[in-house]
Amino acid sequence: MSTASSHVDGHHEEHHPKGIVRWLTTTNHKDIGTMYLVFSLLMFFVGGAMALVIRAELFEPGLQFVHPEFFNQMTTMHALIMIFGAVMPAFVGLANWMIPLQVGAPDMALPRMNNLSFWILPFAFAMLLSTLFFDGGAPASGWTMYPPLIQQTGDAFPFLIFSVHLMGISSIMGAINIVVTILNMRAPGMTLLKMPLFTWTWLITAYLLIAVMPVLAGAVTMLLTDQFFGTSFFHAAGGGDPVMFQHIFWFFGHPEVYIMILPAFGIISEIIPTFARKPLFGYEAMVYATASIAFLSFIVWAHHMFTVGMPLAGQLFFMYATMLIAVPTGVKIFNWVATMWRGAMTFETPMLFAIAFLFLFTIGGFSGLMLAIVPADYQYHDSYFVVAHFHYVLVPGAVFAIMAGVYYWLPKWTGRMYNEKLGKVHFWLSVIGVNVAFFPQHFLGLAGMPRRIPDYATQFTNFNAISSVGAFMFGLSQLLFAYIIWRAVRGGEKATAEVWENTKGLEWTVPSPAPYHTFDEPPEVR
Amino acid sequence: MWVRVHRIELSPNCSLSPGTALVAFGTIAAASLFMALVFTMQGYWPVLPFAGLELAALGWAFWLTRRRARIREYVLFDDARVVVEKRGRRGDTRRIEFPRHWVRVRLEPAPRRHHPSRLLIGASGRHCEIGRFLSEDDRHSLRERLAELLAAPPANGRKPGTL
Numbered sequence: 001m002s003t004a005s006s007h008v009d010g011h012h013e014e015h016h017p018k019g020i021v022r023w024l025t026t027t028n029h030k031d032i033g034t035m036y037l038v039f040s041l042l043m044f045f046v047g048g049a050m051a052l053v054i055r056a057e058l059f060e061p062g063l064q065f066v067h068p069e070f071f072n073q074m075t076t077m078h079a080l081i082m083i084f085g086a087v088m089p090a091f092v093g094l095a096n097w098m099i100p101l102q103v104g105a106p107d108m109a110l111p112r113m114n115n116l117s118f119w120i121l122p123f124a125f126a127m128l129l130s131t132l133f134f135d136g137g138a139p140a141s142g143w144t145m146y147p148p149l150i151q152q153t154g155d156a157f158p159f160l161i162f163s164v165h166l167m168g169i170s171s172i173m174g175a176i177n178i179v180v181t182i183l184n185m186r187a188p189g190m191t192l193l194k195m196p197l198f199t200w201t202w203l204i205t206a207y208l209l210i211a212v213m214p215v216l217a218g219a220v221t222m223l224l225t226d227q228f229f230g231t232s233f234f235h236a237a238g239g240g241d242p243v244m245f246q247h248i249f250w251f252f253g254h255p256e257v258y259i260m261i262l263p264a265f266g267i268i269s270e271i272i273p274t275f276a277r278k279p280l281f282g283y284e285a286m287v288y289a290t291a292s293i294a295f296l297s298f299i300v301w302a303h304h305m306f307t308v309g310m311p312l313a314g315q316l317f318f319m320y321a322t323m324l325i326a327v328p329t330g331v332k333i334f335n336w337v338a339t340m341w342r343g344a345m346t347f348e349t350p351m352l353f354a355i356a357f358l359f360l361f362t363i364g365g366f367s368g369l370m371l372a373i374v375p376a377d378y379q380y381h382d383s384y385f386v387v388a389h390f391h392y393v394l395v396p397g398a399v400f401a402i403m404a405g406v407y408y409w410l411p412k413w414t415g416r417m418y419n420e421k422l423g424k425v426h427f428w429l430s431v432i433g434v435n436v437a438f439f440p441q442h443f444l445g446l447a448g449m450p451r452r453i454p455d456y457a458t459q460f461t462n463f464n465a466i467s468s469v470g471a472f473m474f475g476l477s478q479l480l481f482a483y484i485i486w487r488a489v490r491g492g493e494k495a496t497a498e499v500w501e502n503t504k505g506l507e508w509t510v511p512s513p514a515p516y517h518t519f520d521e522p523p524e525v526r
Numbered sequence: 527m528w529v530r531v532h533r534i535e536l537s538p539n540c541s542l543s544p545g546t547a548l549v550a551f552g553t554i555a556a557a558s559l560f561m562a563l564v565f566t567m568q569g570y571w572p573v574l575p576f577a578g579l580e581l582a583a584l585g586w587a588f589w590l591t592r593r594r595a596r597i598r599e600y601v602l603f604d605d606a607r608v609v610v611e612k613r614g615r616r617g618d619t620r621r622i623e624f625p626r627h628w629v630r631v632r633l634e635p636a637p638r639r640h641h642p643s644r645l646l647i648g649a650s651g652r653h654c655e656i657g658r659f660l661s662e663d664d665r666h667s668l669r670e671r672l673a674e675l676l677a678a679p680p681a682n683g684r685k686p687g688t689l
Contacts, residue, residue: 109591172580176587183550184591186541188661211558214580218565218573225572233570248570251561523661 024119027111028516029096032118034413036093037406039121041482043085044399046129048475050078055437055471057454058464071454072140073132079143083260084167085125087394090402091263092117092174095202098409099178101507101514102196104187104523109180117173124166131156142452144249145220147234147242151227161224168213175209178202187506187523193284196505200287201266204294208255208262211298216252219245243308250301258297261361261393262290264401265332268354270505271408272336275351276343277502282335289328289335296325306374307381315374322372329365333358348500349423353404356396356431364392367442382452385445391438395474396431403430403481410488411495415513418488426484429477436470532603532675536668538659540595547588555581599656601647603675610647610654624649631672633665645669 017025026032053074057065066074096114100107108114131138136154139145145160153160182203186195195203222233223245232238234245265286273280280286302310302318310318336358345351367389371377380386411417440463445451449460456464495512510518542550562577593615602609608629612620628649636643645665646653657665 110587113587172583176584179550179554179584180542180587180591183546184540184542184595188539188541190541207554210554210580210584211561214558214562214576215565215573217576218562218570221572221576222570233572244568244570248565248573 025115027107027115029100029108029111029114030413030514030516032108032114033093033096033098035118036089036096036121039118040086040088040090040093040402041485043081043089043125044478045482047078047081047086048478050074050081051471052475054078055468058456059468060465061456061458061461063455066454068454069137069140072142072452073138075452076139076142077128077132080128080139081125082394083143083256084164084171085121087260087398087402088171089121091202091205091260091398092171094198094263094267094402094405094409095174095178097413098507099181099199099202100185101412101510101518102199102505103182103185103190104506104519105181105185106517106519108177109185110177113173114177117170117177120166120170120173124163124170127159127166128163131159134159144246144253145223146249147223147226147245148236150223157227158224161220164220165217168217171209172213175206175213178206179210182206187519190506193287196266197269197280197283197286198263198266201262201269201290204290205259205262208259208294208297212252212255212259215248216256219248219252222248243305246305246308247302250304251298253304254301255294255297257390257393258293260398262294264357264361264398265290267401267405267408268336268357271350271354271404272339274408274500274503275348275354276340276345278339278343279504280335281338281341282331285331286335289331292328293325296321296328300325303372303377306377319372319374323369326365326369333362333365348407349418349420349427350404350408352424352427352431353400353407356427357400357404360392360396360400360431360434364389364394364397367392380445382450383445384441384449384451387451388438388441388445391441395438396434400430400434406485408500409507410485411499412507412510412512412514414488414492415495415511416488416492417495417499418484418492422480422484422487426477426480429480430474433470433472433474433477437467437474438470440464440467440470534601534668534671536599536601536657536660538595538597539661540591542591542595544592547592551585551588554584597659601656601672608647608649608676610656612654612656622652622654624652626676629676631669631676633669647672 023031023035026035053066054071057063057071096108099105128138134155136156139150139153139156139160141149141153150157182195182199192200222231225231226233226235226240232240234240234242236242269280269286300318300322302314303322306315306318347355367385371380371386371389407418407423444460444463444467447460447463449456449464497511498508499512506519506523507514509523558577558581562574565571565573596613596617597615598613600609600611600613602611603626606626608624608626610622610624612622614620624647629647630649630653632646632653634644634646642658642662643665644655645657645660645668646655648654657668660668
């Protein structure tokens with residue numbers, strides 16, 4: 001028998017360290033979410049600057065600013081940084097901030113692992129970016145790292161592989177944390193089918209991440225052993241198969257595409273009901289559609305590589321399976337439109353971005369359907385049409401959803417409203433910029449301009465010039481985004497707990513800004 | 527002698543039952559291992575150890591969260607004593623006894639807004655906190671229930687501790 005202390009442990013005091021130590025050692029989900037978001041914004045600017053190098057070079061035919069080799073480094077690094085450094089960490093940041101608040105949990109299930117999964121990232125990207133200063137420069141074979149081209153990379157090669165491993169470890173730890181948080185820490189009454197859609201889409205995304213990350217890790221490890229340890233997984237001369245790398249890579253890569261869009265669907269599913277002042281149409285259908293898309297993502301990978309050669313039955317299977325994705329995606333688009341139907345809509349900045357997402361992501365979806373058709377893909381493959389397609393799903397798709405989410409939840413994070421006028425200016429500059437940048441690329445691709453080239457035939461000049469103007473417009477307008485966030489952090493009109501009219505969910509029951517510790521005891525969900 | 531015993535069991539919120547945890551882990555492990563084994567059979571075995579490592583990490587995460595759910599607090603009343611027994615996440619138990627007639631239950635309001643209140647039970651200058659993991663409503667209900675039990679006359683007719 002032990003005796004009771006006359007003074008029991010006090011656990012309710014706020015005693016977090018200040019300054020840089022706070023950020024290095026924090027295990028608080030809000031701090032870590034903030035760090036992820038700031039990091040991803042920084043990477044967005046780094047990757048964006050690389051995109052502007054590309055577009056400056058392509059403004060007119062001929063070589064003006066950079067050598068072709070450096071141009072290739074820019075295309076490769078731009079993709080790696082935007083995918084692994086900007087979009088994915090932004091979604092993880094939003095998950096860190098919002099999932100505990102949405103399920104009524106006091107923090108993530110594994111807070112120390114959460115800290116570690118963030119702090120791996122700056123090292124991974126410092127390592128990747130440092131290769132720009134190596135002899136032979138940064139990796140230049142495209143983010144897909146196809147052998148044998150990738151094996152011509154100089155000293156940067158092992159650094160690329162190691163940084164991809166680190167990014168993967170970070171993603172896996174983040175995903176594991178999200179799965180156990182959602183499954184184990186929901187407040188009483190918060191059944192799975194009462195969870196907000198953002199939480200649902202993240203649960204499914206985390207499953208995808210856990211399923212495919214070992215495949216990427218294995219693939220890049222085999223590249224490494226082929227290069228340095230004499231194996232021949234992908235060396236044709238040693239009996240290996242370089243095409244198999246493409247299969248393995250895209251077996252990871254296609255689910256990865258959905259990893260970057262499913263949380264975006266979740267954000268849009270939160271925003272549209274709020275500003276349409278109606279409950280989400282077809283909640284359960286949305287959940288099942290998300291799960292269906294996730295499942296289908298595993299059986300469509302070869303549509304990225306139709307031209308590499310495969311049996312007719314394989315081509316047909318992957319073509320039809322890809323087209324099938326349009327069905328659950330169509331369900332989602334229909335449900336968002338039906339939610340807005342006869343709603344009392346207002347058009348604050350998050351809603352504007354959500355509506356732009358709806359239109360522009362659908363354009364990207366349709367060009368994806370065009371690319372799914374095998375005979376058509378033989379024409380479009382490796383052309384600017386593909387560049388236009390994936391930028392339509394990733395920029396006005398994933399990035400616009402992240403921006404919508406930031407505007408939507410920023411008052412909850414900072415306790416201050418952002419400047420609505422500036423938000424709208426940012427929206428219009430972005431939406432015009434993005435379309436001017438990427439829409440002409442469809443025409444360039446259909447006219448036969450290949451991707452990943454620093455120079456081109458003169459007949460492509462006009463559309464390239466227009467595209468570059470749009471890219472600079474979009475890129476520079478993001479400085480305004482950073483300024484709007486900075487202003488909202490510094491001050492502004494005070495936000496209420498509910499922030500917007502007609503908000504539903506536990507995150508809106510806590511004050512704005514959300515206290516450092518929320519839901520120390522589980523709230524009741526009715 | 528006949529002794530009336532009341533027993534209150536307190537457990538933290540845990541939305542994942544052991545069965546569901548097994549299903550959640552099993553489905554992802556099956557999918558991940560299936561993929562890794564297919565690649566291995568094709569000769570691309572380095573996928574397998576990564577899948578194994580990752581599943582080990584996932585399993586560890588589930589085990590850790592399940593272990594947290596093992597925390598229990600029991601408050602036992604008999605005619606002479608009130609016993610508070612706390613079981614930690616490692617299965618370690620602490621047992622504290624108070625003489626029933628002197629026991630007081632106190633609900634301290636939260637020191638700051640949006641922070642939880644504290645429910646203290648004790649006697650003669652010794653006390654311990656219970657129900658730290660409960661919701662605010664549940665903590666209030668527990669205080670009322672404890673007060674009710676303390677106010678009830680014990681079987682031997684002695685006057686109980688009052689609040």
